[in-house]
Amino acid sequence: MLKITIRETDEGQTISLEGRVVGAWAAELKRVWTAKAAELAGQGVSLDMREVTYMDEDGKQVLRQIENESGAQLIATTPWTRQLVAQIRDTNTHD
Numbered sequence: 001m002l003k004i005t006i007r008e009t010d011e012g013q014t015i016s017l018e019g020r021v022v023g024a025w026a027a028e029l030k031r032v033w034t035a036k037a038a039e040l041a042g043q044g045v046s047l048d049m050r051e052v053t054y055m056d057e058d059g060k061q062v063l064r065q066i067e068n069e070s071g072a073q074l075i076a077t078t079p080w081t082r083q084l085v086a087q088i089r090d091t092n093t094h095d
Helices: 021-041 055-072 079-094
Strands: 001-010 010-019 045-055 073-075
Touching: 001 021, 010 021, 010 055, 021 055, 045 055, 045 079, 055 079, 073 079
Parallel strands: 010 045, 045 073
Antiparallel strands: 001 010
């Protein structure tokens, strides 16, 4: 299961993810992003990944898309989530 929360902060908008970013849940995140992207354009966007428990390749692809389209700051504080961010960014530099 994946919980997606969007909240306004002083720096812009933060999209918080809690749970598993896989398969159908990754597709739901993509749907939410597609619906909100125009509204969030021009604002600072942060993607809070601190509560992500698992992410498959579908989830990584959605995060790559969000980062590429918005320049979102990916927030990761655990060794595992920092590794995910490194994998996402490494692929972005080779696309």
